[in-house]
Amino acid sequence: MTASPSALLDDDRARGVFRVARRAFTDPVILARERAAIFDQCWLYLGHESEIEKPGDYLTRKVAGRDIIFTRGKDGAVRAFFNTCPHRGALVCREAAGNGAMFRCFYHSWAFDLEGKLVNRPGDEAYGEGTRKGGMHDLVRVPRLEQYRGLYFVHYQAAGDDLKTYLGGALEYIDLVLDQSETAMEIVGGTQAYGFDANWKLLCENSFDGYHGLPTHVSYFDYVKSKPGSLVEVAIKGRAFDLGNGHAVVQYTAPWGRPVAQTVPAWGEEAAREVAAIKARLVARFGAERAERMATTNRNLLIFPNFVINDIMAVTFRTFYPQAPDKQEVNAWALAPREESPAMRELRLFNFLEFLGPGGFATPDDCEALALCQRGYGSLAGAGWNDISKGYLSDEPQVDDEAQMRAFWREWHRRVSEQPA
Numbered sequence: 568m569t570a571s572p573s574a575l576l577d578d579d580r581a582r583g584v585f586r587v588a589r590r591a592f593t594d595p596v597i598l599a600r601e602r603a604a605i606f607d608q609c610w611l612y613l614g615h616e617s618e619i620e621k622p623g624d625y626l627t628r629k630v631a632g633r634d635i636i637f638t639r640g641k642d643g644a645v646r647a648f649f650n651t652c653p654h655r656g657a658l659v660c661r662e663a664a665g666n667g668a669m670f671r672c673f674y675h676s677w678a679f680d681l682e683g684k685l686v687n688r689p690g691d692e693a694y695g696e697g698t699r700k701g702g703m704h705d706l707v708r709v710p711r712l713e714q715y716r717g718l719y720f721v722h723y724q725a726a727g728d729d730l731k732t733y734l735g736g737a738l739e740y741i742d743l744v745l746d747q748s749e750t751a752m753e754i755v756g757g758t759q760a761y762g763f764d765a766n767w768k769l770l771c772e773n774s775f776d777g778y779h780g781l782p783t784h785v786s787y788f789d790y791v792k793s794k795p796g797s798l799v800e801v802a803i804k805g806r807a808f809d810l811g812n813g814h815a816v817v818q819y820t821a822p823w824g825r826p827v828a829q830t831v832p833a834w835g836e837e838a839a840r841e842v843a844a845i846k847a848r849l850v851a852r853f854g855a856e857r858a859e860r861m862a863t864t865n866r867n868l869l870i871f872p873n874f875v876i877n878d879i880m881a882v883t884f885r886t887f888y889p890q891a892p893d894k895q896e897v898n899a900w901a902l903a904p905r906e907e908s909p910a911m912r913e914l915r916l917f918n919f920l921e922f923l924g925p926g927g928f929a930t931p932d933d934c935e936a937l938a939l940c941q942r943g944y945g946s947l948a949g950a951g952w953n954d955i956s957k958g959y960l961s962d963e964p965q966v967d968d969e970a971q972m973r974a975f976w977r978e979w980h981r982r983v984s985e986q987p988a
């Protein structure tokens with residue numbers, strides 16, 4: 568049976584066909600539904616504990632169109648506030664990050680402590696008693712802020728599943744990344760911020776699209792093959808897994824060096840010895856099987872709707888939000904084990920810059936491919952279908968199949984199709 572022209576999804580197992588209407592990438596009405604039914608209803612990644620390590624540390628970040636202050640109080644507690652003044656609404660904190668004792672609004676100079684309490688209001692004597700009660704002039708806390716092993720998420724609804732329940736099947740894969748450190752993972756350097764002209768869901772797909780790797784990134788593979796000893800002799804093979812709740816992952820063998828913990832000849836003997844020692848410690852902590860999985864396989868994980876953890880030749884986190892149906896802003900971060908030696912850190916950061924970074928071999932090519940998709944949607948004036956059928960009828964979908972994308976799209980469709988509350 569063919570899907571009706573108004574349908575957004577054509578999910579037909581009998582025919583082995585899975586398609587998404589291109590309208591999903593171009594229609595402002597769909598974007599408004601996404602804001603209400605997805606971004607306002609899901610746990611969204613905010614930041615990592617290492618970014619606000621000391622009391623008084625803060626950073627500001629835009630999460631699904633809302634400006635947030637993420638801070639650690641003098642009491643050590645982590646809080647998140649909407650970055651808007653209770654007086655007339657001005658952005659209270661204009662810095663990207665810093666350390667301080669209070670936030671002072673630029674406009675009329677109201678000041679708030681790190682717990683969000685109003686602590687100074689010029690001309691305070693002119694305000695009535697009613698304005699001093701119930702914290703009406705304090706900063707507004709984000710309804711829910713929860714963390715899993717140092718990863719902080721916000722939720723804009725006061726009620727609903729807790730973070731751990733929401734992450735569900737993805738927890739195992741998050742653990743495989745975070746367990747790479749014997750102490751804690753940390754964000755290295757700051758935020759990489761960039762944007763490009765394509766719908767945000769194209770980057771959801773692309774982030775774990777094993778089908779595009781070889782053709783899109785041919786220049787990367789040509790380059791590494793031209794540097795003797797940069798790869799190990801393994802074919803890229805692996806599986807795609809639907810983890811529930813719209814989360815999904817691909818896990819596959821790594822042909823490149825992984826600081827945790829697979830060496831390549833070009834890294835030299837000293838690095839090989841160090842990688843062997845790191846791997847031996849993984850075996851001691853987790854047993855041979857899990858250690859092997861952590862050391863020699865990659866994971867590209869999507870936490871619905873838009874938090875990506877790529878654990879490949881280095882580890883990257885990223886989030887991306889729509890500014891318009893055909894525009895997105897991306898924030899990305901590099902992660903590393905805190906205790907990593909300078910030599911391993913250097914190899915990791917080189918790997919990161921070479922492939923994953925905004926100027927690396929991968930990111931510009933991916934942005935170009937996705938912008939070309941978006942441009943292509945104009946040809947049919949927002950009509951037509953994208954095909955995501957690869958491997959539909961397989962019981963064991965492979966890394967270069969599209970089962971992981973179908974998991975995302977089914978959850979997306981379920982949410983945008985629900986009647987607005």
Ligand code: FES
Nearest residue numbers: 652654655672675
């Ligand atoms: S808007 Fe912030 S003090 Fe007036």
Ligand SMILES: [Fe+2]
Nearest residue numbers: 780783929933
């Ligand atoms: Fe890519």
